Amino acid sequence: MALRVKRCRAILDMEWIAFIASFLLAAVAAWYVGMPLFLSRTAYPEVSARENARAYTDQKERLLQVLKDLELDFDTGKITADEHQEMRLSISQEVGEIIRYLDKLKS
Numbered sequence: 001m002a003l004r005v006k007r008c009r010a011i012l013d014m015e016w017i018a019f020i021a022s023f024l025l026a027a028v029a030a031w032y033v034g035m036p037l038f039l040s041r042t043a044y045p046e047v048s049a050r051e052n053a054r055a056y057t058d059q060k061e062r063l064l065q066v067l068k069d070l071e072l073d074f075d076t077g078k079i080t081a082d083e084h085q086e087m088r089l090s091i092s093q094e095v096g097e098i099i100r101y102l103d104k105l106k107s
Helices: 002-038 045-075 081-106
Strands: none
Touching: 045 081
């Protein structure tokens, strides 16, 4: 009987050790996965600036394509001259802001 009790206690001790080890493993994994969420973007300023420049360059390219499509729509009569002028001015201003920002990043 005493042997059986000792065996049960040993099994319970092993279960607790496995539980604690599993908990510690889960905590380490949660920390590893969650750390980037808590790091500030200024921790890696050169990466952030590079990513910003790429995002703004992509946005500029998309807006330039929109301008081309706008010209085509105007030429085919899909939009009026007033609509064309208003949209062209708005998009051109946004492209100008992006170009000024990119120039500021380069210098």
